[in-house]
Amino acid sequence: MNKVLEKNLKLNNGLTIPQIGLGTYKLTDENETLNSIKAALESGYRHIDTATVYNNHKVVARALKESNVKREEVFITSKIWNSHHSYLLAKQAIDEILEELELDYIDLLLIHWPTENRLECWKALEEAVEQGKVKSIGVSNFQAHHLKELLEICKIKPVINQFELHPALQNLEVVNMCKQNDILVESWGTMIRGKCFEIDQIKQLAKKYKKSxxxxxxxxxxxLDYVIIPKSSKPSRVIENIQIEDFELTNEDMQLLSTIEEYRDGPDPDNFDF
Known part of the structure; x- marks a missing residue:
């Protein structure tokens, strides 16, 4: 197996998460999604990231059933969508996610965005952990002040924060807040949703290392020990994305990447409306 796929990171509750997973955002074509997930599992991925709003839970369930990988060997992350963040709706959403994924438990469940009902949703997540429906709980797209608020009231600390994070948006305030509180950092949009191919500093390093x-x-x-969830509908790209074990960026390379002009590709977590 590819060595980078064997690397697990420890969560603050003592459990672990594979550092690299397969993202499934915008993978909605059933056959494409099925082939992508099965190719990932066959090539050694053991972490699948999905969400209610992606509308592909049932395809993830089918791919798991059709693969030869045991359930307990695969780490499944999902997220509760913004429309279901009130306490009662969050409890309902948790049961629906379990049903759609055809699972007895979810490895990691996240609040998708920091809506005004986020603290109610967190209470429902904590209860789901106590009931054995969910192993670990975390957040997505939380800024430092959202984390501070949650840490002041939570019974169970979030294990992870998944947010937009890439060389053009290094988001150090949020990264540092997570590190100070033993919360793992998870990057989405790591490849800047394809815009990485247009940035000179990244192109320079790709040429240097003969990599994409x-x-x-x-x-x-x-x-940087961030959890990453690259996605692709093409099985060949799913495999190519993990071929990063045979080179290492130097301090000078990392410094070069830090000179990229800041660019946010997704919504601002302090100003979104959905």
Whole structure:
């Protein structure tokens, strides 16, 4: 197996998460999604990231059933969508996610965005842990002040924060807040949703190492011990994304990447409306 796929990071509750997973955002074509997940599992991925709003839970369930990988060997992450963050709706959403994924438990369940009902949702997540429906709970797209608020009231601390994080948005305030509180950092948009191919500093390093621009971004995040979830509908790209074990970015390379002009590709977590 590819060595980078064997690397697990420890969560603050004592459990572990594979550092590299397969993202499934915008994978909605049933056959494409099925082939992508099965190719990932066959090549050694043991972490699948999905969400209610991706509308592909049932395909993930089918891929798991059709693969030869045991359930307990695969780490499944999902997220509760913003419309279901009130306490009662969150409890309902948890049961629906379990049903759609055809699982007895979810390895990691996240609040998808920091809506005004986020603290109610967290209470429902804590109860799901106590009931054995969920192993670990965390957040997605939380800024430092959202984390501070949650840490002041929670019974169970979030194990992870998944947010937009890439060489063009290094988000050090949030990264540092997570590190100070033993919360793992998870990057989405690591390849800047394809815009990595247009950025000079990344192109320069891709040429230096004879790697793709996407692989430079993934190696950057991997070296920083961020959980990463690259996605692709193409099985060949799913495999290419993990071929980052045979080179290492130097301190000078990392410094070069820090000179990229800041760019946020996704919504601002302090100003979103969905």
């Amino acid at each position: 621009e996407a692989q430079i971004c993934l190696r950057w995040a991997f070296q």
